Amino acid sequence: DAGVIQSPRHEVTEMGQEVTLRCKPISGHNSLFWYRQTMMRGLELLIYFNNNVPIDDSGMPEDRFSAKMPNASFSTLKIQPSEPRDSAVYFCASSFSRPEGYTFGSGTRLTVV
């Protein structure tokens, strides 16, 4: 198994632009999680899906952030419009059912200038 695959690995964009981060979870995992990591705030859970359905999006900072999971093998996190304070590393993770251990992707380092 190739693990959780995230793309792109790095993204540099200008303020106001739309950013789309992508994630392919491990086949067979039915839960998917989006986290954001910064030095100041650590790892924050943004949203998670179970069986492709969003369960808890209380961590999404504001309406500029949206996430979708159209099928079991793909999810996107979109920021529109992006702002410099969105600069962070965004991680996708997947697991099977009750968390027995997440598998994390390598992350997307987003820089908004």
Add this chain to the structure above:
Amino acid sequence: SQQGEEDPQALSIQEGENATMNCSYKTSINNLQWYRQNSGRGLVHLILIRSNEREKHSGRLRVTLDTSKKSSSLLITASRAADTASYFCATDAIQGAQKLVFGQGTRLTINP
């Protein structure tokens, strides 16, 4: 606020020594997990301990859990330079509806 709080925030020891990191949490849990993160990489799951367990071993790792004190410790024995990383505890709260909440992590440096 974060469910788990690690202590210390940073730890620097000599290769071969043992490293102990602690984690405190606030609410009742189903299980507690420890993860490692190498610089610039994703987190890697190390070990899981359930709320009805008190101690668990995996290779050079030893985890303890004290639910009465809402605390856990991770011991790495005979440390190696390759153990240099950040270590995070994460809790699966009973009321947490199937999600892990991570602490701020302990930055461990092993000096050769």
